[in-house]
Amino acid sequence: METVLYFFSGTGNTLALAKYVQEKTAATMLPIAAMRDADAVAVQSEAIGIVTPVYYGDLPNIVKDFLRKLRNIEERYIFLVVNYGGGTGTSVATAKKLVRENGGRVSAVYSIHMPQNSFAKSAETPTGLYAAAERVLSDIRQTVLQQKEGTFSTNRYADALQGILYAILKPMYRKHLLRLSSLDADASIEAAIAAADRTFSVNESCTGCGICARVCPVDNIDLASGRPGWLHHCENCLACYTWCPEKAIRGPLVEENYYYRHPGVRLQDLAGQKMGSIP
Numbered sequence: 001m002e003t004v005l006y007f008f009s010g011t012g013n014t015l016a017l018a019k020y021v022q023e024k025t026a027a028t029m030l031p032i033a034a035m036r037d038a039d040a041v042a043v044q045s046e047a048i049g050i051v052t053p054v055y056y057g058d059l060p061n062i063v064k065d066f067l068r069k070l071r072n073i074e075e076r077y078i079f080l081v082v083n084y085g086g087g088t089g090t091s092v093a094t095a096k097k098l099v100r101e102n103g104g105r106v107s108a109v110y111s112i113h114m115p116q117n118s119f120a121k122s123a124e125t126p127t128g129l130y131a132a133a134e135r136v137l138s139d140i141r142q143t144v145l146q147q148k149e150g151t152f153s154t155n156r157y158a159d160a161l162q163g164i165l166y167a168i169l170k171p172m173y174r175k176h177l178l179r180l181s182s183l184d185a186d187a188s189i190e191a192a193i194a195a196a197d198r199t200f201s202v203n204e205s206c207t208g209c210g211i212c213a214r215v216c217p218v219d220n221i222d223l224a225s226g227r228p229g230w231l232h233h234c235e236n237c238l239a240c241y242t243w244c245p246e247k248a249i250r251g252p253l254v255e256e257n258y259y260y261r262h263p264g265v266r267l268q269d270l271a272g273q274k275m276g277s278i279p
Protein backbone atom coordinates (compact mmCIF):
# COMPACT_ATOMS: atom_id res chain seq x y z
CA MET A 1 0.00 0.00 0.00
CA GLU A 2 1.46 3.38 -0.90
CA THR A 3 2.18 5.15 2.37
CA VAL A 4 3.61 8.60 3.08
CA LEU A 5 5.08 9.47 6.49
CA TYR A 6 5.06 13.13 7.48
CA PHE A 7 7.41 13.97 10.37
CA PHE A 8 8.83 16.84 12.39
CA SER A 9 11.83 16.51 14.72
CA GLY A 10 14.10 18.81 16.75
CA THR A 11 16.54 16.50 18.50
CA GLY A 12 16.13 13.32 16.48
CA ASN A 13 13.74 11.08 18.45
CA THR A 14 10.88 11.57 16.00
CA LEU A 15 13.16 11.24 13.02
CA ALA A 16 14.57 7.96 14.39
CA LEU A 17 11.02 6.63 14.92
CA ALA A 18 9.96 7.76 11.45
CA LYS A 19 12.96 5.97 9.94
CA TYR A 20 12.07 2.80 11.83
CA VAL A 21 8.47 2.98 10.59
CA GLN A 22 9.73 3.71 7.07
CA GLU A 23 11.89 0.58 7.11
CA LYS A 24 8.95 -1.54 8.27
CA THR A 25 6.34 -0.14 5.90
CA ALA A 26 8.43 0.93 2.89
CA ALA A 27 6.75 4.32 3.18
CA THR A 28 8.03 7.54 1.66
CA MET A 29 9.19 10.06 4.27
CA LEU A 30 8.32 13.73 3.86
CA PRO A 31 9.42 16.42 6.33
CA ILE A 32 6.67 18.72 7.58
CA ALA A 33 9.21 21.55 7.85
CA ALA A 34 9.57 21.61 4.07
CA MET A 35 5.82 22.27 3.71
CA ARG A 36 5.58 25.11 6.18
CA ASP A 37 4.96 27.75 3.50
CA ALA A 38 2.48 25.69 1.47
CA ASP A 39 -1.14 26.83 1.49
CA ALA A 40 -2.42 23.27 1.26
CA VAL A 41 -1.06 19.72 1.19
CA ALA A 42 -3.05 17.45 -1.13
CA VAL A 43 -2.61 13.79 -0.22
CA GLN A 44 -2.27 11.26 -3.05
CA SER A 45 -1.15 8.11 -1.20
CA GLU A 46 -3.52 5.44 0.08
CA ALA A 47 -2.20 5.70 3.65
CA ILE A 48 -0.52 8.46 5.63
CA GLY A 49 1.33 8.47 8.91
CA ILE A 50 1.99 11.55 11.03
CA VAL A 51 5.03 11.22 13.29
CA THR A 52 5.41 13.96 15.86
CA PRO A 53 6.76 14.91 19.28
CA VAL A 54 4.60 16.37 22.07
CA TYR A 55 5.29 19.96 23.09
CA TYR A 56 3.68 21.52 26.15
CA GLY A 57 1.14 18.71 26.34
CA ASP A 58 0.02 19.18 22.75
CA LEU A 59 1.24 19.06 19.15
CA PRO A 60 4.01 21.45 18.05
CA ASN A 61 2.66 24.58 16.31
CA ILE A 62 4.13 23.46 12.98
CA VAL A 63 2.35 20.10 13.16
CA LYS A 64 -0.99 21.74 13.99
CA ASP A 65 -0.56 24.08 11.00
CA PHE A 66 0.33 21.14 8.79
CA LEU A 67 -2.78 19.17 9.80
CA ARG A 68 -4.95 22.20 9.07
CA LYS A 69 -3.56 22.23 5.51
CA LEU A 70 -4.24 18.58 4.69
CA ARG A 71 -6.57 18.07 1.75
CA ASN A 72 -8.00 15.04 -0.04
CA ILE A 73 -7.86 12.84 3.07
CA GLU A 74 -11.45 11.57 3.16
CA GLU A 75 -10.70 8.07 1.86
CA ARG A 76 -7.19 7.61 3.31
CA TYR A 77 -5.99 5.31 6.06
CA ILE A 78 -4.43 7.65 8.64
CA PHE A 79 -2.21 6.68 11.57
CA LEU A 80 -0.46 8.78 14.17
CA VAL A 81 2.83 8.17 15.97
CA VAL A 82 3.22 10.57 18.91
CA ASN A 83 6.31 10.49 21.08
CA TYR A 84 6.90 12.24 24.36
CA GLY A 85 9.18 12.48 27.39
CA GLY A 86 6.44 12.35 30.03
CA GLY A 87 3.03 11.87 28.42
CA THR A 88 0.94 12.47 25.31
CA GLY A 89 -1.13 15.27 26.88
CA THR A 90 -3.87 16.38 24.53
CA SER A 91 -1.79 15.82 21.39
CA VAL A 92 -3.79 12.80 20.21
CA ALA A 93 -7.12 14.57 20.72
CA THR A 94 -5.82 17.65 18.87
CA ALA A 95 -4.57 15.57 15.94
CA LYS A 96 -7.87 13.67 15.68
CA LYS A 97 -9.84 16.90 15.77
CA LEU A 98 -7.75 18.68 13.12
CA VAL A 99 -7.85 15.66 10.81
CA ARG A 100 -11.63 15.36 11.30
CA GLU A 101 -12.11 19.03 10.44
CA ASN A 102 -10.59 18.27 7.03
CA GLY A 103 -12.82 15.27 6.47
CA GLY A 104 -10.41 12.51 7.52
CA ARG A 105 -10.20 10.10 10.43
CA VAL A 106 -7.23 8.88 12.48
CA SER A 107 -7.63 5.09 12.68
CA ALA A 108 -4.57 4.01 14.64
CA VAL A 109 -2.47 5.75 17.27
CA TYR A 110 1.01 4.73 18.40
CA SER A 111 1.92 6.42 21.67
CA ILE A 112 5.64 6.13 22.38
CA HIS A 113 7.70 7.13 25.41
CA MET A 114 11.13 8.43 24.32
CA PRO A 115 13.88 10.27 26.22
CA GLN A 116 12.94 13.73 27.42
CA ASN A 117 14.92 16.31 25.42
CA SER A 118 14.09 19.45 27.37
CA PHE A 119 12.97 20.28 30.89
CA ALA A 120 14.53 17.36 32.72
CA LYS A 121 16.52 14.24 32.07
CA SER A 122 14.39 11.10 31.77
CA ALA A 123 14.61 8.73 34.70
CA GLU A 124 14.61 5.80 32.24
CA THR A 125 17.71 4.89 30.23
CA PRO A 126 17.49 5.97 26.57
CA THR A 127 18.41 2.47 25.33
CA GLY A 128 15.54 0.93 27.31
CA LEU A 129 13.12 3.46 25.82
CA TYR A 130 14.40 2.94 22.27
CA ALA A 131 13.95 -0.83 22.66
CA ALA A 132 10.41 -0.46 24.06
CA ALA A 133 9.53 1.87 21.18
CA GLU A 134 10.71 -0.65 18.61
CA ARG A 135 8.79 -3.45 20.33
CA VAL A 136 5.52 -1.51 20.11
CA LEU A 137 6.17 -0.40 16.53
CA SER A 138 7.40 -3.78 15.29
CA ASP A 139 3.98 -4.81 13.96
CA ILE A 140 3.26 -1.52 12.19
CA ARG A 141 3.51 -3.07 8.74
CA GLN A 142 0.57 -5.36 9.53
CA THR A 143 -1.34 -2.49 11.13
CA VAL A 144 -1.05 -0.41 7.98
CA LEU A 145 -1.60 -3.26 5.51
CA GLN A 146 -4.70 -4.45 7.35
CA GLN A 147 -5.81 -0.88 8.07
CA LYS A 148 -6.22 -1.72 11.74
CA GLU A 149 -7.98 0.48 14.26
CA GLY A 150 -6.74 1.04 17.81
CA THR A 151 -4.13 2.45 20.16
CA PHE A 152 -0.71 0.83 20.58
CA SER A 153 1.28 2.19 23.45
CA THR A 154 4.49 1.84 25.45
CA ASN A 155 2.56 2.84 28.57
CA ARG A 156 -1.22 2.46 28.57
CA TYR A 157 -1.55 3.50 32.23
CA ALA A 158 0.17 6.83 31.64
CA ASP A 159 -2.00 7.41 28.54
CA ALA A 160 -5.18 6.93 30.57
CA LEU A 161 -4.24 9.76 32.93
CA GLN A 162 -3.33 12.33 30.31
CA GLY A 163 -6.70 14.09 30.10
CA ILE A 164 -6.81 14.87 33.83
CA LEU A 165 -3.10 15.65 34.13
CA TYR A 166 -2.97 18.10 31.26
CA ALA A 167 -6.16 19.88 32.30
CA ILE A 168 -3.99 21.00 35.25
CA LEU A 169 -0.68 21.38 33.44
CA LYS A 170 -1.77 23.29 30.34
CA PRO A 171 -2.79 26.54 32.05
CA MET A 172 0.54 26.39 33.90
CA TYR A 173 2.44 25.97 30.62
CA ARG A 174 0.55 28.87 29.09
CA LYS A 175 1.32 31.15 32.04
CA HIS A 176 4.97 30.16 31.95
CA LEU A 177 5.22 30.75 28.19
CA LEU A 178 3.45 34.11 28.39
CA ARG A 179 5.99 35.21 30.98
CA LEU A 180 8.90 34.02 28.81
CA SER A 181 7.57 35.62 25.65
CA SER A 182 6.57 38.92 27.32
CA LEU A 183 3.19 38.82 25.53
CA ASP A 184 -0.12 40.09 26.93
CA ALA A 185 -2.24 37.80 29.08
CA ASP A 186 -4.76 37.28 26.28
CA ALA A 187 -2.19 35.96 23.78
CA SER A 188 -2.60 32.37 22.62
CA ILE A 189 -0.24 29.63 23.77
CA GLU A 190 0.83 29.24 20.11
CA ALA A 191 1.88 32.91 19.96
CA ALA A 192 3.69 32.58 23.27
CA ILE A 193 5.61 29.51 22.02
CA ALA A 194 6.63 31.39 18.86
CA ALA A 195 8.00 34.31 20.87
CA ALA A 196 9.55 32.34 23.74
CA ASP A 197 12.84 32.49 21.80
CA ARG A 198 13.24 35.96 23.38
CA THR A 199 14.74 34.05 26.29
CA PHE A 200 17.57 32.54 24.25
CA SER A 201 20.94 34.18 24.59
CA VAL A 202 24.37 33.34 23.34
CA ASN A 203 27.59 33.56 25.33
CA GLU A 204 31.16 34.48 24.42
CA SER A 205 31.97 30.93 23.23
CA CYS A 206 29.97 31.53 20.03
CA THR A 207 32.26 31.35 16.99
CA GLY A 208 29.61 32.42 14.48
CA CYS A 209 29.82 29.01 12.77
CA GLY A 210 26.15 29.13 11.70
CA ILE A 211 25.25 25.56 12.65
CA CYS A 212 22.31 26.80 14.75
CA ALA A 213 20.81 28.60 11.72
CA ARG A 214 21.49 25.61 9.50
CA VAL A 215 19.75 23.13 11.76
CA CYS A 216 16.77 25.36 12.64
CA PRO A 217 13.86 23.66 10.85
CA VAL A 218 11.91 26.89 10.40
CA ASP A 219 14.66 29.41 9.55
CA ASN A 220 14.12 31.30 12.79
CA ILE A 221 17.76 32.34 13.23
CA ASP A 222 19.44 35.32 11.61
CA LEU A 223 23.23 35.45 11.56
CA ALA A 224 23.60 38.86 9.93
CA SER A 225 25.48 40.22 12.96
CA GLY A 226 27.81 37.19 13.02
CA ARG A 227 26.00 35.73 16.03
CA PRO A 228 22.51 34.25 16.21
CA GLY A 229 19.48 36.51 16.49
CA TRP A 230 16.10 34.81 17.00
CA LEU A 231 13.18 35.93 14.82
CA HIS A 232 10.17 35.02 16.97
CA HIS A 233 8.56 32.33 14.91
CA CYS A 234 10.21 29.66 17.00
CA GLU A 235 8.93 26.10 17.50
CA ASN A 236 11.01 25.68 20.71
CA CYS A 237 12.36 22.45 19.17
CA LEU A 238 15.82 22.95 20.75
CA ALA A 239 17.75 21.96 17.63
CA CYS A 240 19.84 25.17 17.81
CA TYR A 241 20.58 24.71 21.51
CA THR A 242 21.39 21.03 21.18
CA TRP A 243 23.53 21.12 18.07
CA CYS A 244 25.64 24.18 18.90
CA PRO A 245 29.17 22.73 19.00
CA GLU A 246 30.28 25.32 21.58
CA LYS A 247 27.24 24.91 23.88
CA ALA A 248 26.99 28.68 23.59
CA ILE A 249 23.19 28.98 23.66
CA ARG A 250 21.46 29.50 26.98
CA GLY A 251 17.89 29.99 28.13
CA PRO A 252 15.15 28.75 30.44
CA LEU A 253 13.47 26.55 27.80
CA VAL A 254 15.86 23.78 28.84
CA GLU A 255 17.33 22.47 32.02
CA GLU A 256 20.75 24.03 32.34
CA ASN A 257 23.53 21.95 30.83
CA TYR A 258 21.20 19.17 29.75
CA TYR A 259 21.93 18.23 26.16
CA TYR A 260 20.05 15.38 24.59
CA ARG A 261 19.97 14.18 21.04
CA HIS A 262 19.17 10.83 19.52
CA PRO A 263 22.51 9.06 18.90
CA GLY A 264 21.38 7.59 15.58
CA VAL A 265 20.50 10.93 13.99
CA ARG A 266 23.03 13.20 12.32
CA LEU A 267 23.10 16.97 12.07
CA GLN A 268 22.63 16.83 8.29
CA ASP A 269 19.53 14.62 8.68
CA LEU A 270 17.80 17.26 10.78
CA ALA A 271 19.19 20.20 8.82
CA GLY A 272 17.78 18.65 5.64
CA GLN A 273 14.19 18.77 6.93
CA LYS A 274 13.42 22.27 5.78
CA MET A 275 14.81 21.57 2.28
CA GLY A 276 12.68 18.44 1.98
CA SER A 277 15.65 16.11 1.82
CA ILE A 278 15.01 12.64 3.12
CA PRO A 279 17.62 11.04 5.39
Ligand SMILES: Cc1cc2nc3c(=O)[nH]c(=O)nc-3n(C[C@H](O)[C@H](O)[C@H](O)COP(=O)(O)O)c2cc1C
Residues within 6 Å of the ligand: 008, 009, 010, 011, 012, 013, 014, 015, 053, 054, 055, 056, 057, 058, 083, 084, 085, 086, 087, 088, 089, 114, 115, 116, 117, 118, 235, 236, 237, 238, 262
Ligand atom coordinates in the same frame (compact mmCIF):
# COMPACT_ATOMS: atom_id res chain seq x y z
C1 LIG B 1 9.40 22.66 23.84
C2 LIG B 1 9.21 21.26 24.27
C3 LIG B 1 8.10 20.92 25.01
C4 LIG B 1 7.91 19.60 25.40
N1 LIG B 1 6.79 19.30 26.09
C5 LIG B 1 6.56 18.04 26.46
C6 LIG B 1 5.37 17.71 27.17
O1 LIG B 1 4.51 18.54 27.43
N2 LIG B 1 5.18 16.43 27.52
C7 LIG B 1 6.10 15.47 27.23
O2 LIG B 1 5.87 14.32 27.58
N3 LIG B 1 7.24 15.74 26.55
C8 LIG B 1 7.49 17.00 26.16
N4 LIG B 1 8.62 17.30 25.46
C9 LIG B 1 9.60 16.22 25.17
C10 LIG B 1 9.53 15.73 23.75
O3 LIG B 1 8.20 15.48 23.34
C11 LIG B 1 10.32 14.43 23.55
O4 LIG B 1 11.58 14.45 24.15
C12 LIG B 1 10.43 14.09 22.07
O5 LIG B 1 10.89 12.77 21.95
C13 LIG B 1 11.34 15.03 21.29
O6 LIG B 1 11.31 14.68 19.93
P1 LIG B 1 12.46 15.13 18.90
O7 LIG B 1 13.76 14.56 19.42
O8 LIG B 1 12.07 14.51 17.62
O9 LIG B 1 12.48 16.59 18.85
C14 LIG B 1 8.85 18.60 25.06
C15 LIG B 1 9.97 18.97 24.31
C16 LIG B 1 10.16 20.27 23.92
C17 LIG B 1 11.37 20.63 23.12
Ligand code: SF4
Residues within 6 Å of the ligand: 202, 205, 206, 207, 208, 209, 210, 211, 212, 213, 227, 228, 243, 244, 245, 246, 247, 248, 249
Ligand atom coordinates in the same frame (compact mmCIF):
# COMPACT_ATOMS: atom_id res chain seq x y z
S1 SF4 C 1 25.98 27.08 16.50
FE1 SF4 C 1 26.74 27.96 18.41
S2 SF4 C 1 28.78 28.68 17.94
FE2 SF4 C 1 27.76 28.35 15.97
S3 SF4 C 1 26.84 30.39 15.47
FE3 SF4 C 1 25.28 29.21 16.56
S4 SF4 C 1 25.51 29.80 18.72
FE4 SF4 C 1 27.38 30.43 17.67
Ligand code: SF4
Residues within 6 Å of the ligand: 010, 197, 212, 215, 216, 217, 218, 219, 220, 221, 230, 233, 234, 235, 236, 237, 238, 239, 240, 241
Ligand atom coordinates in the same frame (compact mmCIF):
# COMPACT_ATOMS: atom_id res chain seq x y z
S1 SF4 D 1 15.25 28.85 16.84
FE1 SF4 D 1 16.05 26.99 17.80
S2 SF4 D 1 14.38 26.26 19.11
FE2 SF4 D 1 13.50 27.76 17.70
S3 SF4 D 1 12.72 26.56 15.97
FE3 SF4 D 1 14.80 27.17 15.44
S4 SF4 D 1 16.12 25.53 16.15
FE4 SF4 D 1 14.13 25.25 17.10
